[in-house]
Amino acid sequence: MIEAENLCKHYAGVKAVDGVSFAIPRGVCFGLLGPNGAGKTTTVEMLEGIKTPSSGDIRYKGEPLGQRFRNEAGIMFQHTALQEFIRVDEVLKMFQQFYSHTRPIKELVEVCALEEFLTRDTRKLSGGQKQRLLLAIALINDPQVVFLDEPTTGLDPQSRRNLWHQVRRIKAENKTLVLTTHYMEEAFELCDEIIIMDHGVIIAQGNPKELLANHFDNSVITLPLSALPADFRADEASTLHPQDGQMEILSRDVDATIHYLAAQHIPLKQLQVRSPTLEDLFLELTGHHLRT
């Protein structure tokens, strides 16, 4: 559906995106992950035709981005203001007029749950309501590809779950989705394929579950640092990653490691065992945390 070849975007002395290539197949939910400043938004804005690449090539259905792409793409930006003093229903009608092929507004109102604030001034919407409206605008032309740039940043957990639900509905309609996020959990929940970016380059690419399986054959055991003696050493099956008052023990053999901990008379009351996450993968690949 979309192919990016060796994309670069350079600003005075800064390489925001530095030689990124990938292909987004039709019908998948494609995630761009990375910490703030990794180059996700710049990359996605080049894909959206908003920013012009310094070099490299983008093709939509084999053609350079043009009027066809603008007619068939739906975009939800990270920061968007709408014209002021205009009601939700009027915004929808205006955007509907911009496209030749559109979805009925009634349907969008239902899909994005806009009914309760349909006649409200757009300035008076809550964060979650505004995101739902922006999503409805992104869907108004019944797009074949939908871009969502950090759609849940700043939303409360309930609004975030709500938006995930809507993204799943869009996926069910067999549309192609391009999603940027710095929430690993979100990417894991929604994406079929991801690229992880850091400092303008791709550091990992693939299906999220396969990526974890390929990089990790272990589980994470967490204990408070205060529960461990100062001279604590790992057993043969594990490695140690202390952070934020916690000790993360990456273990290939959970049973053996827990036996070892018990044998050391370490209190196991606050012990937690979990599978590795994309967050752990990012840490493993870059040596630093995602949200720092």
Add this chain to the structure above:
Amino acid sequence: MSIRRFLAALQARNLEFLRDRTALGWNLIMPVLIVMGFAFAFSTGQEELYKVGLYGQSEQDLAIHDFLQTRYVDFIAVDELERMIDKVDRHQIDLLLDLKNNRYWVNSSSPKGYLLEQLLAPYQLKREAVSGSEIRYVDWVIPGVLGMNIMFSALFGVGYVIVRYRKNGVLKRLRATPLSAFEFLSAQITSRLLMIVAVTVLVYAGTNLVVDFRMVGSYWLLLLILVLGALSMISVGLLVAARITSEEAANGLLNLISWPMMLLSGVWFSLEGSHPLVQNLALALPLTHMVDAARVVMIEGAGLADVTDQLFTLFLFTLCFVSIGSKTFRWE
């Protein structure tokens, strides 16, 4: 160009303007207040200065040398006798001296003219009386105030608004749709022009109710002048907004453009007798041409042929600024 997309963008901008009650109220009330203020301030007809036109030169200069030294009288050298006689007729100057032929013109109904005439009595010049009714300052200033209101509305309503759209992401959102820059800009220009015409008509009618002012020309011609003037200044706003991304920078630049226009375009006072440099500078400002044309139509009843130069100049300004503005326009 898709008419459907253009109309959608136009309607959104119109709603935005009409529903912003504070700005709309300000647009309507401010000019009326200004005119009322002037009508009140000058209702006594007490201007500080006396104005005397000096036509030609002669040895008489020496003879009336003492008169030329009179304090609080502004002596202006003039070279168009007919036009200056008209000005005496309309009380725009208090007295006109033709030094070569030892004569002077004074309006029999002008109190200031009468006083100056008394001062002139010892020099025994020939009196030429005219008797036209007075053009009050408020009659003279109305076209200027209307023009000034149009200027502010055009510059800030287009320039500032587009920069705000760019900064807060409205432009980015619109760019991601099939709406073209041409359609978007046309909608902005049309919306602002419609609003300016509507507001100006209301302000004109409202002001006329409060201060019954002089309008002897054609209303259609006046409308044409106001439309062309508004377009030329909207296009200046467009030029300012083409690339700027900060509202503060736009605000500064728009003030930098609007204040000289307000002071040098003959809105408040005639530039007659001012430094030639200032007069030439004034010709580079669209507001000058609009106010000039509106003034001669309203006060003197000038026809289309009399204001062709100004209309043509305003058209050229528009063409020039719109071309550059739309060529350099950036969504981001």
